[in-house]
Amino acid sequence: KNEVEQSPQNLTAQEGEFITINCSYSVGISALHWLQQHPGGGIVSLFMLSSGKKKHGRLIATINIQEKHSSLHITASHPRDSAVYICAVRPISSGSARQLTFGSGTQLTVLP
Amino acid sequence: IAGITQAPTSQILAAGRRMTLRCTQDMRHNAMYWYRQDLGLGLRLIHYSNTAGTTGKGEVPDGYSVSRANTDDFPLTLASAVPSQTSVYFCASSYSLTSGGNRNEQFFGPGTRLTVL
Numbered sequence: 001k002n003e004v005e006q007s008p009q010n011l012t013a014q015e016g017e018f019i020t021i022n023c024s025y026s027v028g029i030s031a032l033h034w035l036q037q038h039p040g041g042g043i044v045s046l047f048m049l050s051s052g053k054k055k056h057g058r059l060i061a062t063i064n065i066q067e068k069h070s071s072l073h074i075t076a077s078h079p080r081d082s083a084v085y086i087c088a089v090r091p092i093s094s095g096s097a098r099q100l101t102f103g104s105g106t107q108l109t110v111l112p
Numbered sequence: 113i114a115g116i117t118q119a120p121t122s123q124i125l126a127a128g129r130r131m132t133l134r135c136t137q138d139m140r141h142n143a144m145y146w147y148r149q150d151l152g153l154g155l156r157l158i159h160y161s162n163t164a165g166t167t168g169k170g171e172v173p174d175g176y177s178v179s180r181a182n183t184d185d186f187p188l189t190l191a192s193a194v195p196s197q198t199s200v201y202f203c204a205s206s207y208s209l210t211s212g213g214n215r216n217e218q219f220f221g222p223g224t225r226l227t228v229l
Contacts, residue, residue, distance in 0.1 A: 033218070041222065041223045042220070042222055045218060045219065099157050
């Protein structure tokens, strides 16, 4: 079983819809990251969370440490939001390396 | 240079050949990383460096080596490439490997698509 599970794997939405992508993990963590990978391949960091909620524009990320679960929400989705969204956690056990463990990503397609 | 760059963008390589993927950042970040991305497996850490002069092994280090002679450069070398090393390789950097907060945000290069025949 992967330490980081994302759902759904693929998601197709109509422009304007509210979108939720979920991330569950099985280990104790010090931080969780949400990343966006554009169709051209570039990867951008969206959020880094250790508790609570963060908001940036139309993007909202939440984390529940007790339930080992995080969600990424996109409000008023737009075709330019089409990308792969990747969840990554920093396990406490990674020690001085503080390595990230990545989920396999959620492919989001927003149709006009 | 602004940010983190990788070279080459893509490469086709015969099995058994030696190849070095280059990564350079101009953000004076202490920590640098090499990942490979394979379909269905997500990003996996190959090697990392928390500061110039030090390196460490990640999840999938076999067949790869790295060096960190200075802060800016972190080349990845495949001594004798094999077809299973066909992948997209991403270099990343962050301000500090060990400090918390936003200093652990990772910045990614554009990637190198490598095909080993």
